[in-house]
Amino acid sequence: MEDRGNSSTTTLLDLVNLFNEMLDENDFNNAERASCLLLERFSDQYIAWYVRAIALRLTNRPKEALLAIDHSIWLHETSDALAELARIWQILDSHFRTDQELNQILALSFCREQDANAYKxxxxxxxxxxxxxxxxxxxxxxxxxxxxxxxxxxxxxxxxxxxxxxxxxxxxxxxxxxxxxxxxxxxxxxxxxxxxxxxxxxxxxxxxxxxxxxxxxxxxxxxxxxxxxxxxxxxxxxxxxxxxxxxxxxxxxxxxxxxxxxxxxxxxxxxxxxxxxxxxxxxxxxxxxxxxxxxxxxxxxxxxxxxxxxxxxxxxxxxxxxxxxxxxxxxxxxxxxxxxxxxxxxxxxxxxxxxxxxxxxxxxxxxxxxxxxxxxxxxxxxxxxxxxxxxxxxxxxxxxxxxxxxxxxxxxxxxxxxxxxxxxxxx
Structure with missing residues (x-):
C-alpha cells in the first residue's frame, strides 16, 4: 500500500484501481487510506470524491460520506453518484425507503441545510x-x-x-x-x-x-x-x-x-x-x-x-x-x-x-x-x-x-x- 500509493508518478487511475483491490480483499482500512490519497492529490476530480464517499460509508461515517458524494455530484453529476447518494441516505434516515429518487431528494435537502449552517x-x-x-x-x-x-x-x-x-x-x-x-x-x-x-x-x-x-x-x-x-x-x-x-x-x-x-x-x-x-x-x-x-x-x-x-x-x-x-x-x-x-x-x-x-x-x-x-x-x-x-x-x-x-x-x-x-x- 505504502509503495504503490505514495509514488510521485501514481495516477488517478492507479489509486482508483488500488482502492478497488482493497475492497475486493475486504480491507476497508487500506481502502479508506487509498481514498485519502486520492483526495489529497486529485481533489478537483469528481471521481476522487465519489471514491472517498464510498470509503466513508464502508467505515461507518455516513454523514461525512454524504457531504463527500454531494461534492462529487457538484463537480460532475453521474447516475452512479446519485445511486450512492441514495444508498448513504438510507443509512442516515431512520425511515427505510425503497424509493431511490425520494432518498436522493431528501439527501440533497439535508446537504443544503448543512450549507446554511456553514460559516459564510x-x-x-x-x-x-x-x-x-x-x-x-x-x-x-x-x-x-x-x-x-x-x-x-x-x-x-x-x-x-x-x-x-x-x-x-x-x-x-x-x-x-x-x-x-x-x-x-x-x-x-x-x-x-x-x-x-x-x-x-x-x-x-x-x-x-x-x-x-x-x-x-x-x-x-x-x-x-x-x-x-x-x-x-x-x-x-x-x-x-x-x-x-x-x-x-x-x-x-x-x-x-x-x-x-x-x-x-x-x-x-x-x-x-x-x-x-x-x-x-x-x-x-x-x-x-x-x-x-x-x-x-x-x-x-x-x-x-x-x-x-x-x-x-x-x-x-x-x-x-x-x-x-x-x-x-x-x-x-x-x-x-x-x-x-x-x-x-x-x-x-x-x-x-x-x-x-x-x-x-x-x-x-x-x-x-x-x-x-x-x-x-x-x-x-x-x-x-x-x-x-x-x-x-x-x-x-x-x-x-x-x-x-x-x-x-x-x-x-x-x-x-x-x-x-x-x-x-x-x-
Missing part, C-alpha cells in the same frame, strides 16, 4: 507578512505601540500543502460551503506577497470555493484566467490620494500604486474576470480633501470606492485607547491624524451580539482565532489547529474565548460596527 464569512490569513508601514495597524512597521522581535520572527506565509489540507477539512466537515461561503485571503497581512499565491487560488477554484482579498497593490499580480473564475471581489486599500498621504501611512510610491491599480484592473478584465473591484479609502484628518480626486480616479477606471474612517487596528492597540493606557506620545499622534472625536461617545446596545461570532478567522499557521482583532503574542491568541475541530467545537471555542468578556465590557466589540455605520457618503 471566512478570513484566512495566507500571509503573516506586510510591507506597509501603517502606524495604526499592529502589523505596520511603524506601529505607534511598537513591535517586538518575537512577533516579527513568528510571521510566515501559509504552507501550500497545509492550506490545501485545511480547505478540504473545512469543506468535508461542512464548516464552509461551496454555495454559501466566501474566503477572504487576508487579515493583517498582504496576500500578494505570498510566493505561491496563484497556487492557493487554484486550490480554492478546484474546490469550487469563492474567494476575495484586500491588497495595498504594491505588488502587481498577473493571474491565469483559470483562477479568476471564483474570484468574488478585489479591494484596493488606500490611505489617501497624494504622495504626502502615502508617505505618512503606507510608505509606498503613490504614482506607482495608481499605475499598479490601473494595470491590475485592465489585465484581469482582459483575462475574463467579471467580479468587482473596489477602493477602500481610509479617511484621516489630513486626507479628507483628497477624497474627491480618489472618487474621480475610481470612476475613470469603472470601479467602486467606499470611504471609511481610518481606525486603530488590533485588540491591544484599541484597548489602550479605551482604557486610557495609551502613551502620551501615541495618543497625541493618534488624536492629530485619526478622526477620534466620537470614539468615547460610542454606546454599545445592551443586547448587541458581536459580528465576529459569525466570522471564521484562521491565521497563517492554519489555527482558529477568536476574531480578526486579536494580535500575535497574546495569551491564547490561537484556539488550536482548525483541521482538528468540528463545526460544533469551533463555535464553542469562539463563544468561550477569554477576550470576549472584557472586549464587550468596554464596548470594543461594537466599535467596528459603529465605525462602519459612520462611513462617509459617496462622491
Amino acid at each position: 464569512n471566512v478570513y484566512f490569513e495566507v500571509s503573516g507578512v506586510c510591507n506597509a508601514k501603517c502606524p495604526y495597524c499592529v502589523t505596520g512597521i511603524n506601529c505607534i505601540i511598537g513591535r517586538n522581535i518575537e512577533d516579527i520572527s513568528a510571521r510566515k506565509f501559509v504552507d501550500v500543502d497545509e492550506f490545501k489540507f485545511t480547505i478540504n477539512h473545512l469543506i468535508t466537515n461542512s464548516i464552509i460551503s461551496r454555495r454559501e461561503s466566501v474566503v477572504q485571503l487576508y487579515n493583517w497581512g498582504e496576500p500578494c506577497l505570498h510566493p505561491h499565491f496563484e497556487k492557493l487560488l487554484s486550490i480554492l477554484t478546484e474546490n469550487g470555493i469563492r474567494y476575495g482579498f484586500s491588497t495595498n497593490c504594491s505588488v502587481l499580480k498577473e493571474l491565469a484566467p483559470s483562477v479568476l473564475t471564483n474570484l468574488n471581489q478585489v479591494t484596493f486599500s488606500m490611505p489617501g490620494f497624494s504622495c504626502d498621504s502615502y508617505n505618512r501611512i503606507h510608505g509606498f510610491d503613490f504614482e506607482q500604486i495608481k499605475q499598479n491599480i490601473t494595470n491590475m484592473v485592465e489585465l484581469w478584465r482582459k483575462s475574463g474576470y467579471r467580479g468587482s473591484f473596489i477602493i477602500a479609502y481610509h479617511v484621516y484628518q489630513f486626507n479628507i480633501l483628497e477624497c474627491e480626486a480618489a472618487a474621480k480616479f475610481a470612476s475613470e477606471l469603472g470601479i467602486g470606492i467606499s470611504f471609511v474612517h481610518a481606525s486603530l487596528n488590533g485588540y491591544n492597540l484599541l484597548r489602550s485607547y479605551f482604557d486610557d493606557t495609551m502613551s502620551r506620545d501615541a495618543l497625541k499622534k493618534c488624536s492629530s491624524e485619526l478622526i477620534t472625536y466620537f470614539y468615547k461617545n460610542v454606546k454599545r446596545p445592551a443586547n448587541y451580539r458581536c459580528d465576529q461570532f459569525d466570522y471564521l478567522v484562521i491565521n497563517e499557521h492554519c489555527e482558529l482565532l477568536p476574531c480578526c482583532g486579536v494580535e500575535r503574542g497574546m495569551p491564547l491568541y490561537s484556539l488550536g489547529k482548525i483541521s482538528e475541530m468540528t463545526l460544533e467545537q469551533i463555535r464553542d471555542k469562539k463563544l468561550n474565548a477569554q477576550y470576549c468578556t472584557k472586549c464587550a465590557e468596554i464596548g470594543m466589540d461594537y466599535f467596528g460596527t459603529a465605525i462602519l455605520r459612520r462611513a462617509f457618503g459617496r462622491f
Whole structure:
C-alpha cells in the first residue's frame, strides 16, 4: 500500500484501481487510506470524491460520506453518484425507503441545510507578512505601540500543502460551503506577497470555493484566467490620494500604486474576470480633501470606492485607547491624524451580539482565532489547529474565548460596527 500509493508518478487511475483491490480483499482500512490519497492529490476530480464517499460509508461515517458524494455530484453529476447518494441516505434516515429518487431528494435537502449552517464569512490569513508601514495597524512597521522581535520572527506565509489540507477539512466537515461561503485571503497581512499565491487560488477554484482579498497593490499580480473564475471581489486599500498621504501611512510610491491599480484592473478584465473591484479609502484628518480626486480616479477606471474612517487596528492597540493606557506620545499622534472625536461617545446596545461570532478567522499557521482583532503574542491568541475541530467545537471555542468578556465590557466589540455605520457618503 505504502509503495504503490505514495509514488510521485501514481495516477488517478492507479489509486482508483488500488482502492478497488482493497475492497475486493475486504480491507476497508487500506481502502479508506487509498481514498485519502486520492483526495489529497486529485481533489478537483469528481471521481476522487465519489471514491472517498464510498470509503466513508464502508467505515461507518455516513454523514461525512454524504457531504463527500454531494461534492462529487457538484463537480460532475453521474447516475452512479446519485445511486450512492441514495444508498448513504438510507443509512442516515431512520425511515427505510425503497424509493431511490425520494432518498436522493431528501439527501440533497439535508446537504443544503448543512450549507446554511456553514460559516459564510471566512478570513484566512495566507500571509503573516506586510510591507506597509501603517502606524495604526499592529502589523505596520511603524506601529505607534511598537513591535517586538518575537512577533516579527513568528510571521510566515501559509504552507501550500497545509492550506490545501485545511480547505478540504473545512469543506468535508461542512464548516464552509461551496454555495454559501466566501474566503477572504487576508487579515493583517498582504496576500500578494505570498510566493505561491496563484497556487492557493487554484486550490480554492478546484474546490469550487469563492474567494476575495484586500491588497495595498504594491505588488502587481498577473493571474491565469483559470483562477479568476471564483474570484468574488478585489479591494484596493488606500490611505489617501497624494504622495504626502502615502508617505505618512503606507510608505509606498503613490504614482506607482495608481499605475499598479490601473494595470491590475485592465489585465484581469482582459483575462475574463467579471467580479468587482473596489477602493477602500481610509479617511484621516489630513486626507479628507483628497477624497474627491480618489472618487474621480475610481470612476475613470469603472470601479467602486467606499470611504471609511481610518481606525486603530488590533485588540491591544484599541484597548489602550479605551482604557486610557495609551502613551502620551501615541495618543497625541493618534488624536492629530485619526478622526477620534466620537470614539468615547460610542454606546454599545445592551443586547448587541458581536459580528465576529459569525466570522471564521484562521491565521497563517492554519489555527482558529477568536476574531480578526486579536494580535500575535497574546495569551491564547490561537484556539488550536482548525483541521482538528468540528463545526460544533469551533463555535464553542469562539463563544468561550477569554477576550470576549472584557472586549464587550468596554464596548470594543461594537466599535467596528459603529465605525462602519459612520462611513462617509459617496462622491
